[in-house]
Amino acid sequence: MPTLSRSLIPISTQAYAATTLAASFAFLTSLDAAPNITSFVDQHCAECHDADVKKGGLDLTALKWDPAKRENFDEWVKIFDRVVTGEMPPAKKPRPEATELTPFLSxxxxELHNANMARQKVTGRTLLRRLNRTEYERTVQDLLGIQTPLKDILPEDTPMHGFDTVAEGLRLSTLQIEKYLEAADTAIEAAINLQVAPAPSTKKQYFFKDDQGTRKHLDIAEGTITNKNDPKSAHKHLLKELPDAVVFFNEGYPSAKIHQFNPRFTGMYKLRLxxxxxxxxxxxxxxxxxADNYREKRLLGYFDITEQPRVVEMTVxxxxxxxxxxxPSDSGVxxxxxxxxxxNVKEFTGPGLAxxxxxxxxxxxxxxxxxxxxxLFGDTPVNPTDPKKKTFRNNRQIGFELAPVDPKASARQLLENFAARAFRRPLEAGEADRFVKLSTDAMDAGDxxxxxxxxxxxxxxxxxxxxLFEEKPGKLDDYALASRLSYFLWSTLPDETLMKLAAEKKLSQPEVLRAQTERLLKDEKAKAFVxxxxxxxxxxxxxxATxxxxxxxxxxxxxxxxxMVAETEAFFAEILKNNLSVxxxxxxxxxxxxxxxxELYEIEGVKGEEFRKVALPVGSPRGGVLTQASVLKVTANGTTTSPVMRGAWVLKRILGQPPAPPPPGVGSVEPDTRGATTIRELLALHRNVESCAGxxxxxxPPGFALESFDVIGGWRERYRSQGKGDAAPTKRPGRYPPYKLGPAVDATGELTDGSKFNGIVEFKQLLLKQETQMLRALTGKLLTYASGAGISFADRATVEDIANRTAQQGSGLRTLVHEIVASPAFQSK
Known part of the structure; x- marks a missing residue:
């Protein structure tokens, strides 16, 4: 297998070179070669899109027919899409007869398909791409057997076509190379841990009543002046001592700690509370x-505690x-x-955590x-160091040393083995020589x-x-296929099973590939895909974000x-696990x-912090992702909701039909945060502008259907207001809402086909009629994410084929994943 260049070439340079090469296939150079196109444009388009009118900035009389050039190709794809959807010619103009429209579109x-396919034969669907931040972190962690966070060391990736796996956004820069060096050093340092062995694992029980900080707080008498210069510094008990426990409140101080337990060594600990x-x-x-280091804290877990004593366990x-x-949360009032x-805490009757x-x-x-x-070092002998000769690295005493019999021979063997695992394929003869030379030269210099x-x-x-992913135009070899499958479903490098099948050239066999896809989906690592x-x-x-x-x-x-996020991930995982219809x-x-x-959804009978499958009550507005709090929050700004933002989200994410950007100079609609004017009233004024109405x-309409949900996903019949309005009801004793209830919500709407709805339940029934489009859109999203390339014009037929085959088998999400993997688009560069 040919190797990549020894030097790192910027992705942008390679993409430009590949596109230029494809452009050399100039098989279509003028409008004269396509009379159906010429006559159609002259008759139905030129009136509005000529040099004089140039509506929308488009002059079709000056637009050449040269799809071998990328910009020209993209322009004609836009034209094709506007015509095929019926947007152009506009409704106020005479509609073309089928005898004209069909030859034009065909x-x-x-020709666009042929132009796209010619380019793909030269460059492949996917440009040369690199590991993104998440893939890099997971790959290095698996490669070295560490858990050290690395992602935040690297610069943010640029999503393209909605995903950070797409090659167009995964460029390389000088800064990124510097950060890769830093991340590599951090990972290697964490992996080569030769410090003195920690003390043997111990198990010890600590009582909160005995904690020194807690005791100090409780043992100072109520009212004691703690600062003689401040007569107002009278000590106040904010903790309550019980015979078997100490009660803590989230409105009080101090928080619960066990000062005697202070880990002296980084590692895994089993905790029981x-x-x-x-x-x-x-x-x-x-x-x-x-976990708290006085500068920042990390949430390790959260648990619902009731009056029934409970022992919770976690390994962290x-x-x-x-x-x-x-x-504690929800206490102290x-x-x-x-x-x-x-x-006085002794007389306080509110809840607290004991x-x-x-x-x-x-x-x-x-x-x-x-x-x-x-x-890293395989069977290289590791010996304890002389305890009399103390050596330190990064302020930690070294307790072990490596003792290879032949250091240079060991360096070659270890680096060749490591490089083969890291490169996700066997090495070519001499490919590791430059890595070996770095190490052996350093030894010669005295390192x-x-x-x-x-x-x-x-x-x-x-x-x-x-x-970088090593992929050549055409069908992927078994090693490249192993990587594509593994990074699709696990976001990390292939395991030994995949590599063994690749070595035997069996992975590309359809039945083997399907079995391996199923194995990967069943593995814990598939959480990365979710x-x-x-x-x-x-x-x-x-x-x-808000x-x-x-x-x-x-x-x-x-x-x-x-x-919110955990719910949606669990929902996606449930559909995937049981192959439920999309x-x-x-x-x-x-x-x-x-x-x-x-509780947020006002569904009764669900207890505990664990997520589980719950049948929805008859008539519930919930169900599907549109009514999940995560989606409703990311489509709001934290204070108000916008039908425009939510409607655009539905079109783009669910139906795969993103709306066009607003015309230049058209301002956005600013909601009335006082709650005096509804967003529907403001939008009605906005739609009076002709350029906005279409x-x-x-x-x-999709946004109006979701107006019954507030910015955190709660159901509402009236908007919350900081201005005028009625008092809001109390959901819990003692918890008085600081807001008021303003104008009533109107969740009615009408689709472009004339279908009307009243609320989310009716809207979802209308949306289900577009299930085919939703499946097609999801297919495109999955193929983009899996292959690292957006859906090109030539890919449209592939997407349609995958969606159709999936629909014939019940439209299951797991089936769709299998059909993606089985497709030539997935198995080719």
Whole structure:
């Protein structure tokens, strides 16, 4: 197999070269070669699109017919699409007869297809592309056997066609090369951990009543002046001691900690926490567990705690110097709305989190030095260092050293093995020589074997063969196919099974490929597909882009936001696992809920923090992704909703028909945050502008159907207001909403075909009539994500074929994935 160039060539340069090469196939050079096109344009288009009128900035009389050139090709594709959808000629103009329209569309379609296919034969569908940030992190972690975060070291990737797997957006720059070097150094340093072995794993129980910080707070008498210079510094108890526990409140201070438990070594720890809710008032209290280093904190987990004592368990990674910080939610306020600050804690009747004890076991180690050392150095002898000769690296004492019998021979063997795994294929003869030379030259210069090997490993992890996917135009070989399949479903490199099948040239056999696709889908690693595909298709990655106004949405918090994304991912995974019809994305009879999300949706009977499949009540407006809080939040701005934003999202994400950008100079519609004027009233004024009416007739109706949902996905019949309005009802005793209820919501609308709806339930029934279009759109999204290339004109027939075959088998999502993998587009560059 030919290798890539030894130097890193910018992707943009390669793309330009490939396009220029394709353009040399100038098989169509003038309008004279296509009389059907010429006559149609003269008769039906030139009146508005000539040099004088030039409507929309388009002069068709000056537009050459030369689709071998990319810009010209793109322009004619736009023209074809506007005509085939009936947008052009406009409705006010005479419609072309079928005898004119059919030859025009057939001629232009065939020639554009041929032009596109000619280009693909030279360059392939997919340009040379690199690993994106997520793929890089997961690949290096699997390659080295580490868990060290790496993604945030690298610059953001640029999504193209909706995904960060597409080659057009995955360019290389000087900054990226610098960051790859930094990330490689970080990863190698984490993997080569030869420090003194940590103390053996221990298991110890700690009682919150005995914690030094807690005891100090409780043992100081109420009212004691803690600062003699400040008479107002009287100590106030904000914790409550019970015979078997200490009660903590999220309105109080301090938070729950066990100061005696302070991990001295980074690693995995098994934690068990015991507690219950004191004075629950009929509602659970959420216990949030953080790892805290006094500068930042990481959420490790959250749990619903009730009056029934509960022991929760979790196995988590804790870093050296971190401690546990445990905080309750939904506590510290009584039935009258007063918090623990205002009432003596002994007389306070509101709920609080009663914590009993923490049991910590760890660090949990398989062996020492860790397995990552063996991943890099194989069977190279590892010996304890002389304890009398203390050496340090990065402020950590070294306890082991590598002792190869023949350092240079070992360097060659280790680097060849590592490069083959990293490059995801066997090496060619001599391909590893330059990496070996880096290490052996360093040894000759006096570097230790270990430092010299760091140079070699670093060079491999920054080599083009590692960073870029090696694919040649035409059908992929088995190794390239193994990588494409693995990165599609796992976002990481192929495992041993895939590599073995590739070596035997069996992977490309249809029955073998199907079996391996099924195996990958059943593996835990397939969570990456759910997160990375659904996260971009449905725009879940933008969940934190806005912060709901606390005065309008006081119930929104960190855990609700986490639950929003978790719900949608669980929903996607359920459809994938059970091969349910993709129509469930439009409407479903079930939802994936935990207590938090069920309360937001006002669905009763769901308890606990775990997500599970829940049958929806008859007549529920929920079901499908459109009514999930994650989608409703990312299509709102945190204060108000916009039918335009939500309608455009439905057209683009669900139907694959993104609206055209607004004409130049047309302002946006600014919602009235006071709640005095509804967005529908403002849009009615906007649509009076002639240039806006056409697009808004398509965009607004889906958005109007979703107006019954607020910015966090809750159901509403009236808008929330910070101005005039009626008092909002109290959902929990003592929790008085700071907002008012304003004008009523109007969720009616009319589609361009005249179909009318009243609310989301009726709208979803109309949307289900477009299931075929939805399946076609989802097919295009999946093929784009999987292959690293957008859907070109020539790919349209492929997408149609895949969608049709999937529909014939019941339109299942798992079936669609299999059909994508089986397609020539997936199996070719």
């Amino acid at each position: 001629s232009i379609k065939g 015991a507690g219950y809710v004191h004075q629950s008032m009929g509602h659970p209290v959420v216990m949030r567990v953080y 990674m804790l870093k050296e110097g971190e401690h546990l910080n445990i905080q 009584d039935a009258k709305g007063k918090n623990v600050y205002n009432i 914590l009993q004890w923490l049991e910590a076991e760890g660090p949990l180690l398989e062996s020492w030095p860790p397995p990552s050392v063996k991943k 230790s074997f270990l430092d010299a090997m760091r140079l070699g490993f670093r060079a491999v992890l920054t080599a083009p063969q590692f960073l 997160q990375n595909f659904a996260g971009q298709w449905l725009d879940l990655r933008s969940i934190a 912060s709901p106004d606390k005065r309008l949405y006081p119930e929104f918090d960190e855990l609700m936001q986490l639950g 129509s469930n994305f439009i409407d479903s009879k079930f939802a994936m809920l935990n207590r938090c999300m069920a 697009c808004h007739s398509k965009i607004d």
